[in-house]
Amino acid sequence: MAEPTVASENPKYHRESRRQGRGRKVSDNQAQAVAKFLRVPPRKARFVIDEVRGLYVQEALAFLNFIPNRAADHIGKVVTSAASNGVNNHNLRLTNLKIVEARVDEGPRMKRMQPRAQGRAYAILKRTCHITITVEDVPRAAKPRKLGARAAAARAARVTAATATENND
Numbered sequence: 290m291a292e293p294t295v296a297s298e299n300p301k302y303h304r305e306s307r308r309q310g311r312g313r314k315v316s317d318n319q320a321q322a323v324a325k326f327l328r329v330p331p332r333k334a335r336f337v338i339d340e341v342r343g344l345y346v347q348e349a350l351a352f353l354n355f356i357p358n359r360a361a362d363h364i365g366k367v368v369t370s371a372a373s374n375g376v377n378n379h380n381l382r383l384t385n386l387k388i389v390e391a392r393v394d395e396g397p398r399m400k401r402m403q404p405r406a407q408g409r410a411y412a413i414l415k416r417t418c419h420i421t422i423t424v425e426d427v428p429r430a431a432k433p434r435k436l437g438a439r440a441a442a443a444r445a446a447r448v449t450a451a452t453a454t455e456n457n458d
Contacts, residue, residue: 315423319379319424320424321371321421322368322370322374322421323367323421323422324370324419324420326417327363327417327420328415329417329418331394331418333360334360334363334364336360337356337360337364338391338392341391342391344388345386345387346388349388350365364422367420368424370422371388372386375426385426385427386426387426389424389425391420391422392420393418393419393420395419396416399417400414
């Protein structure tokens with residue numbers, strides 16, 4: 290009778306068991322895209338991604354096209370990739386895709402040295418980031434029409450005038 294293998298006896302078993310839980314699982318109505326090792330500082334990318342989080346994909350792409358920021362180009366590519374994954378792999382509708390998760394994680398830093406006076410050297414950190422976008426198929430709700438103050442007053446006047454003519458007849 291064979292005993293179950295232990296991780297210390299078989300290193301391959303240990304690697305296979307580690308791979309099973311790797312990655313974030315998305316539900317059936319979600320799709321995800323990740324861009325890693327982008328040469329954009331995470332802080333600058335977070336400024337852009339905070340504005341995009343919660344928008345529908347088409348609105349987010351239109352918004353990103355007009356931002357004069359290098360991070361916006363990379364984020365637009367990841368949003369497009371996540372939307373394409375949803376349409377092609379999960380059969381989701383493009384018009385209903387909404388960004389439910391947008392995350393910027395810090396990647397490795399490239400360390401460079403800047404020569405300074407009297408033989409000194411200053412360290413320069415060139416930061417990188419990982420961008421993760423998750424989109425979900427969320428049907429759009431019909432927006433109720435908002436009326437301005439003048440339009441609401443005009444509507445109220447028409448309603449009162451119509452009820453007054455009905456009462457006179």
